[in-house]
Amino acid sequence: MTTQKSGLQIVPALTEEQDKKVAELLQAVLPVLKTSPPLKVWCTNSTLVRYLHARDWSVAQAEKQLRGTLDWRKTYRPDAITWQEIEPEAVTGKQFRLGVRDKQGRAVLVMRPRNENSKIADRQLKYLVYSLEAACRAADEAGVGKMTWLIDFEGYSYRNAPPISIAMKTLNILQNHYPERLGLAVCYHPPRLFQLTWKATKPFIDPVTHKKIVFVDVHNTTAMPEHFHMESLEQCMGGSLTSEQVFSLDRYRAEMMAEDAQQQRLHAAVI
Numbered sequence: 001m002t003t004q005k006s007g008l009q010i011v012p013a014l015t016e017e018q019d020k021k022v023a024e025l026l027q028a029v030l031p032v033l034k035t036s037p038p039l040k041v042w043c044t045n046s047t048l049v050r051y052l053h054a055r056d057w058s059v060a061q062a063e064k065q066l067r068g069t070l071d072w073r074k075t076y077r078p079d080a081i082t083w084q085e086i087e088p089e090a091v092t093g094k095q096f097r098l099g100v101r102d103k104q105g106r107a108v109l110v111m112r113p114r115n116e117n118s119k120i121a122d123r124q125l126k127y128l129v130y131s132l133e134a135a136c137r138a139a140d141e142a143g144v145g146k147m148t149w150l151i152d153f154e155g156y157s158y159r160n161a162p163p164i165s166i167a168m169k170t171l172n173i174l175q176n177h178y179p180e181r182l183g184l185a186v187c188y189h190p191p192r193l194f195q196l197t198w199k200a201t202k203p204f205i206d207p208v209t210h211k212k213i214v215f216v217d218v219h220n221t222t223a224m225p226e227h228f229h230m231e232s233l234e235q236c237m238g239g240s241l242t243s244e245q246v247f248s249l250d251r252y253r254a255e256m257m258a259e260d261a262q263q264q265r266l267h268a269a270v271i
Contacts, residue, residue: 152236164201
């Protein structure tokens with residue numbers, strides 16, 4: 001039996017049968033992993049467990065989904081996306097990894113649609129994937145393995161609302177290629193306009209993910225402190241910080257470029 005420690009969250013130990021399934025799944029995809037150093041780095045024991053857990057420990061179903069992700073990662077190369085490629089999307093702070101974890105120890109990915117500054121769909125999605133990768137790294141470093149999405153709908157309008165097609169592609173990427181990564185998604189003060197997107201995407205959200213999505217009204221003064229350290233959040237969400245204090249482009253650029261360089265060294269070491 002394998003015991004797994006996971007930061008502030010308690011992860012049940014694997015049974016002997018589950019350990020065998022992890023080994024079986026690894027053997028099934030090992031030939032693919034051997035063809036790519038980045039895939040070797042990415043496909044850890046925890047990765048295998050997540051895919052098995054997402055498919056109720058069916059090795060066949062987990063292998064099918066994992067192979068799909070391996071093909072996607074080999075083609076899309078999320079590990080190779082650099083800050084220089086996506087900086088035009090990042091300059092307004094519309095999406096960034098918060099410097100402080102939530103109260104469950106999860107990495108927090110903040111999204112502020114009001115700061116949307118681009119209409120280039122492919123680059124928008126590339127920045128989303130870059131942000132997901134950054135959040136996953138922080139989640140793994142914390143030992144929790146999961147992230148929280150904090151979507152601040154202050155200032156949400158027709159002008160900055162993403163097309164339904166982008167919302168659907170985002171959902172596809174999250175559910176198919178980042179299973180068991182989302183711990184919580186907080187939609188803060190969503191306006192009626194958002195209901196259009198929600199109604200369009202809701203039927204395609206799997207039941208497990210759906211349960212992780214919560215809507216918080218601006219008048220609800222207890223929900224946010226339950227999940228977040230309020231001193232690290234922006235004032236418009238009941239926190240203590242200004243927008244500039246929450247997100248500094250210079251600071252975030254330096255942090256992300258340092259992580260890019262670290263990832264490049266890590267991949268080079270396993271060639």
